[in-house]
Amino acid sequence: MPARRPPGFLRSDFLRQQEPAQPSAAPGPNSRRTKRGEEVKGLGTPPRFTGVAQSAKVDRVRERKPMGLQTLTFKSIHQELSFLRAHARVTRLVDMILEDCLARGLGLEVALDVFLSQCARLLGASSGFVQLRGTQGPVLTRRFGPAALRKQQLSAAEGVHPFERGQLLVKNLAFGPAQFGAFGLVVEDLPAKEIPLARALVDAMGEQLDNTVLTFIALSDGASPAQRLDELAVAESFRPKARFGRYELLSPLGTGGMAQVFVARQKGPEGVGRLVALKRILPYLLDEPEIVEQFLDEARVSLQLAHANLAVVYDFGRTPGGYYLAMELVKGPSLAAVLARMQALEPRIAGAILVQTLHGLHAAHELCGDDGRPLDLVHRDLSPQNVMIGFDGTVKVLDFGIALTRDKRSQTELGIIKGKPLYMSPEQAMGEPIDRRSDLFAAGLILYEALTGERPFKRETADTTLDAIIEEPxxxxPRVPRKVWKVLSRALEKDRRQRHSNALELARDIEAAMEPVAPDELGKAVREQFADAYRAVQAWTMATAPQGTSAETKQGTGTDGR
Structure with a gap:
């Protein structure tokens, strides 16, 4: 049995998070020694304050505690400090987002997308939404995450509502007595006693969002927020009206923890140009050297990749707004969106997706440098979110933002783990050196989820999830056929030496066991499930003028159909 992972590597959300200790030369309680004697660092433990010093620190933070939060109770001083700092961070975050989006002409859609993604990360939420309503109903809806939020959830009253495996926390947006929208986040596996704290933070986020929206729409004399939103919707004022280098931004496509992606047009002669996915670093991260270096690493790696099952990167550059990558716009949903809508897939459909994914991975794993030597590339973050399924049935692997190459291995500190906990290999979860077989374990987990609709190692926290990956079989x-399980169980071996030696070998075994459908049949199945998104993509493809768009896109439908 593998050795247990040392505690303290990850914290899932602010309710369980403690403040990291300041770095120290001496090993901390969350450090251990490997067999080689190197120190392996976790995130550390919370700083300890005693007596007068502790009381003074808490009092200074409490002085800024909003009146609406005075009735909350906390189980510890550290939890209260964590909560109040999260609350303060919301205020700063909204200010930065608004300033950047207004200064660069990025529009309210972009501001809401960044706001949603960052608030979700702050709370540990899986999904969320913001909906703005005019006098006749919704005029702008932005969604985040895989949850299939329907009309009844988007129009739910303020408060806490059961939703699938968790709760939907909703806060109304209002100007005085006049409501003009709602904001909500989906939290999963949160103990009942912690719901009031989560709701209080969502309320604080919603109150900040009120101010952001009201500032953006700039109420005219005598107009209500709903009336002003009607005017702006007609004028298409929510959309970006900005450029990044040679690219005209058309619509936000998605936002993650590090970057935001837009649908953009590269303009050519006579106004004709191709659509691309343009990725930029979030503005408030431009001063973070590690984030910028990670983005540059992605550019260096991605520009060398060329395969039908890898998203092509066309261009890399820098503008006054920061670095950007221009890449192939995959016209179709992510596997995460497919699974959120369909739960479990037919084996032949799942097999088709995984076989193409593995062919793309194999091409990346085999990549060589300018000197002809293998780069030993490892994706490290393979997940359903990073597997895109085109409406033509072509599957693309993307997002090599934390990929590891031969030259980076000597610079990577032992014990520092990167990637999504749910799809890590045991060796990755323990912070050990990894190779291409780590990606094969992630591919096995994705196939298991595609066939069953379940994540085998999902636990209440990131720490317990990683423990399960390391120790639990x-x-x-029942939904996995026995001949498929023979292949899948090998991919999920804890000992990497027992797995397939490369992605191509695993792809061939899946083909033999599952008889995957052809790409055109896969494309047809995806088009049927995402008909609205397919029509929106067709509208974008046919649009050759900047004003060409579709109702679905204006309402926030991306290629994921969200």
Whole structure:
């Protein structure tokens, strides 16, 4: 059995998070020694304050505590400090987002997308939404995450509502007595006693969002927020009206923890140009050297990749607004969106997706440098979010933002783990050196989820999830055929030496066991499930003028159909 992962590597959300200790030369309680004697660092433990010093620090933070939060109770001083700092961070975050979006002409859609993604990360939420309503109903809806939020959830009353495996926390947006929208986040696996704290933070986020929206729409004399939103919707004022280098921004496509992606047009002669996905670093991260270096690494790696099952990167550059990557716009949903809508897939459909994914991975794993030597590239973050399924049935792997190459291995500190906990290999979860077989374990987890609709190692926290990956076996699910399980169980071996040696070998075994459908049949199945998104993509493709758009896009439908 592998050694237990040392505690303290990850914290899932602010309710469980403690403040990291200041770095020290001496090993901390969350450090351990490997067999080689190197120190392996976790995130550290909370700083300890005693007596007068502790009381003074808490009092200074409490002085800024909003009146609406005075009735909350906390189980510890550290939890209260964490909560109040999160609350203060919301205020700063909204100010930065608004300033950047207004200064660069990026529009309210972009501001809401960044706001949603960052608030979700702050709270540990899986999904969320913002909906702005005019006098006749919704005029702008932005969604984040895989949850299929329907009309009844988007129009839910303020408060806490059961939703699938968690709760939907909703805050109304209002100007005095006049409501003009709502904001909500989906939290999963949150203990009942912590719901009031989560709701209080969502309320604080919503109150800040009120101010952001009201500032953006600039109420005219005598106009209500709903009336002003009607006017702006007609004028298409929510959309970006900005450029990044040679690219005209058309619509936000998605936002993550590090970057935001737009649908953009590269203009050519006579106004004709191709559509691309343009990725930029979030503005408030431009001063973070590690984030910028990670983005540059992605550019260096991605510009060398060329395969039908890898998203092509066309261009890399820098503008006054920061660095950007221009890449192939995959016209279709992510596997995460497909699974959120369909739960589990037919084996032949799942097999088709995984086989193409593995062919793309194999091409990346085999990449060589200018000197002809293998780069030993490892994706490290393979997940359903990073597997895109085109409406033509072509599957693309993307987002090599934390990929590891031969030259980076000597610079990577032992014990520092990167990637999504749910799809890590045991060796990655323990912070050990990894190779291409780590990506094969992630591919096995994705196939298991695609076949069953379940994540075998999902636990209440990131720490317990990683413990499960390291120690707990995966058993055959009734939905997994026995001949498929023979292949899948090998991919999910804890000992990497027992797995397939490369992605191509695993792809061939899946083909033999699952008889995947052809790409055109896969494309047809995806088009049927995402008909609205397919029509929106067709509208974008046919649009050759900047004003060409569709109702679905204006309402926030991306290629994921969200």
């Amino acid at each position: 995966v058993h055959r699910h």
